[in-house]
Amino acid sequence: MNASKEYPPGDLAMWIFILAELLVFALFFAAYAFSRANNVELFNTFQQTLDTDSALINTLALITSSYFVMRAVADIRQNRQVECIRWLLAALSMGAVFLIVKSGEYVHHYSAGINLRTNTFYMFYLSLTFFHFMHVLLGMVILSAITVKTWLGDYSATEHTGVETGASYWHMVDIVWLILFPLVYIMK
Amino acid sequence: MNKTRLADQPYLIRPCTIVYILLITLTILSWLIGKSGISGLHVAMLVLLFALLKGLLIGDYFMGLRSVRGLWRWPIIVWLFVPGSLITWAFFITA
Numbered sequence: 001m002n003a004s005k006e007y008p009p010g011d012l013a014m015w016i017f018i019l020a021e022l023l024v025f026a027l028f029f030a031a032y033a034f035s036r037a038n039n040v041e042l043f044n045t046f047q048q049t050l051d052t053d054s055a056l057i058n059t060l061a062l063i064t065s066s067y068f069v070m071r072a073v074a075d076i077r078q079n080r081q082v083e084c085i086r087w088l089l090a091a092l093s094m095g096a097v098f099l100i101v102k103s104g105e106y107v108h109h110y111s112a113g114i115n116l117r118t119n120t121f122y123m124f125y126l127s128l129t130f131f132h133f134m135h136v137l138l139g140m141v142i143l144s145a146i147t148v149k150t151w152l153g154d155y156s157a158t159e160h161t162g163v164e165t166g167a168s169y170w171h172m173v174d175i176v177w178l179i180l181f182p183l184v185y186i187m188k
Numbered sequence: 189m190n191k192t193r194l195a196d197q198p199y200l201i202r203p204c205t206i207v208y209i210l211l212i213t214l215t216i217l218s219w220l221i222g223k224s225g226i227s228g229l230h231v232a233m234l235v236l237l238f239a240l241l242k243g244l245l246i247g248d249y250f251m252g253l254r255s256v257r258g259l260w261r262w263p264i265i266v267w268l269f270v271p272g273s274l275i276t277w278a279f280f281i282t283a
Contacts, residue, residue, distance in 0.1 A: 040282050175268075
């Protein structure tokens with residue numbers, strides 16, 4: 001059976017929004033990389049002050065949450081609302097892990113007197129990761145809304161565009177982090 | 189075979205789970221490289237390649253773009269190529 005479709009899963013308006021968001025992050029990444037090119041020593045020195053263990057936990061949490069969201073979409077397509085809700089709640093818990101770990105990092109930096117004015121590296125690190133942090137937060141609001149609507153019986157095997165739309169946004173948040181993680185924490 | 193419903197296929201280990209394990213493995217490899225302290229252009233490019241591959245896997249298998257034809261098949265692939273190229277360029281000029 002040829003399963004090819006003309007449009008991606010979910011609402012097309014969300015995909016336009018996703019592309020706009022990805023463009024902004026691409027500019028951010030390029031700005032970071034070329035600023036680093038002018039201050040290699042500074043970036044390499046302060047990159048070593050970051051907690052790569054926390055970054056690993058956050059990366060694993062986001063990948064796992066994406067997997068859970070994908071399973072939720074697969075279940076709602078089969079009209080399995082209860083299973084769909086369970087996967088969505090599991091994904092939300094992984095999102096919460098990300099927010100808690102990242103908040104811990106911010107508290108650590110703040111107590112060490114680090115802020116946007118400390119140096120160019122920290123300006124990029126804090127603004128990039130906080131911008132992404134806000135996207136995770138928005139993604140969790142969307143996933144929560146989908147979970148409630150699924151629980152209310154608004155989604156089924158025949159009508160599940162909302163679940164696919166929210167899932168697409170969440171995967172976008174994950175993809176952005178997958179580039180951010182090595183760029184900011186590892187590559188030197 | 190419906191490519192968009194990988195999670196529903198009756199395998200011992202679902203293809204989507206294999207993709208998930210691959211994503212986790214590549215992430216841990218990147219982290220280990222970072223932990224080891226080794227650096228240099230080739231190492232940075234290897235880590236970037238892992239990241240781009242992971243993005244491709246998420247787009248194709250988790251977002252379901254693998255089964256989309258035409259224009260909408262490409263946004264994630266093109267997006268990964270753009271920052272990937274710019275980051276590569278920026279690292280090359282400092283090597």
